[in-house]
Amino acid sequence: MGNMSSVREGGDGGSSRSRAGSDDLMGQSPPHSPKSAPQLPLLFAPQIPVTPLQRQEEMQSNNKGLPNSITYDDVLDEHGIPTMINWNHGGKEVFVEGSWDNWKTKKPLQRSGKDFSVMIVLPSGFYQYRFIVDGEWKHASDVPWMNDYMGNVHNILDLQAFVPENLGGVAGFDMPQSPESSYNNRPLGSEDFSKEPPFLPPQLQGTLLNAPTSIDCPSSARLPHVVLNHLYIQKSCSGQPVVALAKTHRFLSKYVTVTLYKSLAR
Amino acid sequence: MSTGAISTSSSSSSTSNIAIVPPMLPDASLQVSNLRISEADIGISRDCISEFLSTHSAYELLPDSGKVIALEVSLPVKQAFHILYEQVVSPVDMGIPVAPLLDTCSGEFVGVLSPLDFILILKEVPNGTLFWPMLKKSCIQLGNRGSNLTEEELETHTISAWKEAKQQLSSQMVLHGQSQRQLIHAGPYDSLKELALKILQNHITTIPIVRSLLQEDSFPHLLHLASLSGILRCICRHFRHSTTSVPILQQAIFTIPLGTWVSRIGESNGNQLAKLKPNESLSRALTLLVQAEVSSIPIVDDNDRLLDTYSRSDIISLAKDKVYARIRLDETSIYQALQLRNNASPSHGSVTGQRFHTCLRSDSLLKVMEQLATPGVRRVIIVEAATNHVEGIISLSDVFRFLFSMP
Numbered sequence: 001m002g003n004m005s006s007v008r009e010g011g012d013g014g015s016s017r018s019r020a021g022s023d024d025l026m027g028q029s030p031p032h033s034p035k036s037a038p039q040l041p042l043l044f045a046p047q048i049p050v051t052p053l054q055r056q057e058e059m060q061s062n063n064k065g066l067p068n069s070i071t072y073d074d075v076l077d078e079h080g081i082p083t084m085i086n087w088n089h090g091g092k093e094v095f096v097e098g099s100w101d102n103w104k105t106k107k108p109l110q111r112s113g114k115d116f117s118v119m120i121v122l123p124s125g126f127y128q129y130r131f132i133v134d135g136e137w138k139h140a141s142d143v144p145w146m147n148d149y150m151g152n153v154h155n156i157l158d159l160q161a162f163v164p165e166n167l168g169g170v171a172g173f174d175m176p177q178s179p180e181s182s183y184n185n186r187p188l189g190s191e192d193f194s195k196e197p198p199f200l201p202p203q204l205q206g207t208l209l210n211a212p213t214s215i216d217c218p219s220s221a222r223l224p225h226v227v228l229n230h231l232y233i234q235k236s237c238s239g240q241p242v243v244a245l246a247k248t249h250r251f252l253s254k255y256v257t258v259t260l261y262k263s264l265a266r
Numbered sequence: 267m268s269t270g271a272i273s274t275s276s277s278s279s280s281t282s283n284i285a286i287v288p289p290m291l292p293d294a295s296l297q298v299s300n301l302r303i304s305e306a307d308i309g310i311s312r313d314c315i316s317e318f319l320s321t322h323s324a325y326e327l328l329p330d331s332g333k334v335i336a337l338e339v340s341l342p343v344k345q346a347f348h349i350l351y352e353q354v355v356s357p358v359d360m361g362i363p364v365a366p367l368l369d370t371c372s373g374e375f376v377g378v379l380s381p382l383d384f385i386l387i388l389k390e391v392p393n394g395t396l397f398w399p400m401l402k403k404s405c406i407q408l409g410n411r412g413s414n415l416t417e418e419e420l421e422t423h424t425i426s427a428w429k430e431a432k433q434q435l436s437s438q439m440v441l442h443g444q445s446q447r448q449l450i451h452a453g454p455y456d457s458l459k460e461l462a463l464k465i466l467q468n469h470i471t472t473i474p475i476v477r478s479l480l481q482e483d484s485f486p487h488l489l490h491l492a493s494l495s496g497i498l499r500c501i502c503r504h505f506r507h508s509t510t511s512v513p514i515l516q517q518a519i520f521t522i523p524l525g526t527w528v529s530r531i532g533e534s535n536g537n538q539l540a541k542l543k544p545n546e547s548l549s550r551a552l553t554l555l556v557q558a559e560v561s562s563i564p565i566v567d568d569n570d571r572l573l574d575t576y577s578r579s580d581i582i583s584l585a586k587d588k589v590y591a592r593i594r595l596d597e598t599s600i601y602q603a604l605q606l607r608n609n610a611s612p613s614h615g616s617v618t619g620q621r622f623h624t625c626l627r628s629d630s631l632l633k634v635m636e637q638l639a640t641p642g643v644r645r646v647i648i649v650e651a652a653t654n655h656v657e658g659i660i661s662l663s664d665v666f667r668f669l670f671s672m673p
Contacts, residue, residue: 099507126504254328259335
């Protein structure tokens with residue numbers, strides 16, 4: 001159940017908090033907000049503790065004193081990334097071997113016409129590999145390669161867990177026209193404040209701030225881009241004059257959610 | 267900062283007298299080498315890693331969807347304490363109880379609040395004279411009562427007042443690098459090498475990555491709090507499958523001049539490893555954490571077996587239920603403090619690294635680096651397999667000092 005707040009909040013002028021389960025949003029933008037845009041009321045639910053991802057680490061040393069630990073990347077290992085490896089430079093029989101299994105096994109490539117290819121599922125990481133074409137070691141010069149200090153040449157595979165969005169790469173993408181309606185810039189008057197505020201679009205609830213995520217898997221918490229550049233506010237409930245403001249903004253391909261704790265006391 | 271060293275000199279033991287002891291069970295899958303490593307191999311490894319760090323930028327440290335918090339500098343210190351406590355125990359965060367401070371008047375980031383600040387406050391404030399010039403009339407309660415900090419005192423002191431008091435304090439104590447007033451920060455296009463050097467040279471643990479916008483009236487954008495752990499994660503990810511190009515990764519750690527080790531009988535090793543028993547007082551632990559400039563102390567029992575560790579960041583657990591206002595530091599034992607910490611975050615045993623991480627002397631450097639690359643882990647304790655005796659500590663800064671051949 002939410003709180004009903006009156007049209008003019010005396011004194012503090014902040015938005016009131018709503019509970020997690022309710023869809024109603026009771027909040028008012030104060031008439032003299034320090035920011036010019038009205039602030040959207042926040043859904044900071046009380047943090048529901050969730051067990052973090054189960055990990056098999058045994059961190060307490062037992063009587064035998066043998067530690068066993070699994071690095072955090074092992075959690076990402078569950079999501080292998082399918083990768084195509086191609087060889088376009090002729091030959092009869094082509095294999096590929098790589099550092100993903102310490103150069104132990106050779107995978108044959110399937111032939112289709114003059115090109116060879118194979119699909120491998122690998123966890124995110126940096127790998128070196130090379131081709132064995134009719135019994136000889138070769139590298140493909142049209143894909144990234146490097147020399148190592150012993151003078152060998154290897155091809156490189158740098159698998160990222162996320163392919164960054166190529167913002168300029170969608171050919172022929174036209175922005176859709178805004179729907180027909182009347183739009184104006186008139187500042188809000190008192191009759192606007194007497195109405196119910198519009199419902200928060202459900203996409204904006206997908207913010208990092210409300211959902212408990214495990215702390216070391218940031219790549220699995222990729223936010224929908226609709227929450228970018230919206231300002232969230234939480235008024236502290238314990239009576240302290242502290243307010244939390246949060247916004248998610250984009251820097252190149254990464255999203256950063258910044259929370260600023262500000263004191264209200266003047 | 268170096269871990270486990272009482273003397274002010276560096277933490278890495280000297281390169282010339284590593285005793286070669288019979289190897290323990292080597293890690294079969296990685297063919298750990300127990301032979302003495304050659305200088306040439308060390309040089310090759312250092313060059314390789316150094317080249318990698320120079321060609322990658324701090325942008326790669328940013329997670330795809332990251333979260334940072336910032337505190338306004340006029341917040342009361344107590345609020346800051348509770349905010350950082352919630353960050354550490356809630357599942358939604360990175361587990362680092364450090365926050366940059368924003369001064370909204372000047373629009374700049376002016377500093378960083380870290381667990382060391384809280385430790386100093388809890389220790390020093392009972393000496394009333396420290397805060398005397400800063401006090402408002404309404405909260406004059408200090409004196410030489412020698413008792414614990416009341417809620418009012420923490421409540422009304424703002425972070426900015428504390429930072430000014432800390433200035434005075436640092437002129438009395440020798441605190442590494444605390445006399446700077448400028449925020450040490452980095453930009454997103456700085457190379458990883460510059461970032462690591464900044465962290466090491468300034469003896470800090472986290473550095474905010476800030477993107478300053480050139481338009482007026484806009485606050486700088488805080489992007490990430492980078493630490494050596496993130497940089498090490500990049501290194502591990504890159505080299506984990508290419509151990510032939512970095513030969514040092516397959517060496518057992520006892521063959522490398524790295525970390526702080528308990529001196530064995532017959533060896534003259536200048537640095538000692540600080541250890542404490544669980545019945546010693548919390549104030550002794552905090553004094554040791556500050557003066558020895560270490561970030562964590564192993565807690566051992568009477569037979570020198572490792573029980574637990576107490577770190578600087580564990581001070582945040584005192585914020586639960588406002589315990590800091592009720593306890594006396596010199597009457598609380600470390601054992602009780604560890605109980606408090608375990609109660610404060612019961613589900614976070616293995617995730618935030620508040621529980622300690624151990625390894626064997628025969629583990630390869632790559633394995634230790636992978637452990638250190640886990641978020642929240644800053645040190646690994648080397649124990650003996652059978653008896654669980656503490657043999658040494660390797661911390662993140664030890665590894666990087668070795669890689670950059672810094673003393």
